[in-house]
Amino acid sequence: MKHLVSIEDLSKDEIIKILNKSEEFEDVALGKRKSRILESKILANLFFEPSTRTRISFETAMKKLGGEVINVSAQEASSMAKGETLADTVRVISNYCDAIVIRHPLEGAARFAAENSNVPVINAGDGAGQHPTQTLLDLYTIKKEIGRIDGTKIALVGDLKYSRTIHSLIKALTLFNTKIYLVSPPILDLPVEFIDELDGDIEKVELESVIGEVDVVYVTRIQKERFLDEEEYKKVAGSYRITIETVKRMKDDAIILHPLPRVYEIAIEVDYTKQARYFKQTFYGVPVRMSILTEVML
Amino acid sequence: MKELVISKIRDGTVIDHINAGKAILVLKILGIDENTKETVSMVLNVPSKKMGKKDIVKVEGLFISEEKLNKIALIAPNATINLIREYEIKKKFKVKPPEIVKGILKCPNRLCISNAKEPVETIFYISVKNGQVVAKCHYCGRNISDLTKFIV
């Protein structure tokens, strides 16, 4: 049985296969073509913590392919969690559906769920752990908006220490021939142990020194809770903010991505520049999740 | 320095060259406790040419499996095993860390599913980096380098 728990479970070829298939589903996502490929299949969204956008994205993908969705809300899931173990919940739910999408606050929960499930499990984020569908849609966005992944230069900006999105993305990017620039305040640097495990072209830089040459600026949120005082936070967040001035120094065909929700790290005016592709990125989540759903269920 | 000669046992397992102070953890890994019927002796802080100080464990009348013994490598990578039969060494080997360890280790990450109230056994992937044994959690991916702290 195929599960999607971690991006590291996929080879480069498997990633490329999912991305190619996503392209075929774009028409369906846009409503230009109808598909009933997942007719009579049921997807269970098992969310132990709320993540409305991820849930809706899966639901849309499933329904546009003719499938049905059961939503177990965070509230229902957590009241279930009080009475029984995750193992039992998954054993029960997996008898009612053809695949499970799980979101859970604990790291490794998706792997453990997969081990206890009769049906494929897709990880939609487990604590600070993995979020592979986000990584696949990030890769897909780069492929579509730049035209390729191999050979691209990418600046990762913001919280590189705690962001699971970043950790998964870096691992995937190193499979492709990319140049990765790390841009973060020292207290939010990518952990050294993490860098040691990587095999890729990675360099810590100031955004200023690479902004004119990168193809992708991937921005993540710097959370206030990471700082002792408000003033320190404001100072740091301000200096890593993407503004119109930043965009002016970017290449004409370069793009800005963000896993969203965006708070302060990208100025609103930037939304209207052609480099801003973070809303397009959320659209791509639908064909990519269609591709993943068919990959695990068919 | 004069090395201590291990007083001979007739049949059983002698574990030598255990890092000083780790003999008690070795017994724990082997599952030897107050319910064990065999005669078990433990010598701590024995002077050693190679190691400065070392510990030795002897278990009489019991041939512990190689698989079990190799788990000792997690905390005592230099340990050597002597399997004794009729006062003679029948087999001698150095422990090798296993590739996968189930149970024994506890994940240091308190937000790891393996630390939740679930029917779950810990699984760690073992590797040796710069002569040091490192364990990676199957569930959360966290690495442990000081393994002695996380033996349960």
Ligand SMILES: [Zn+2]
């Ligand atoms: Zn763990």
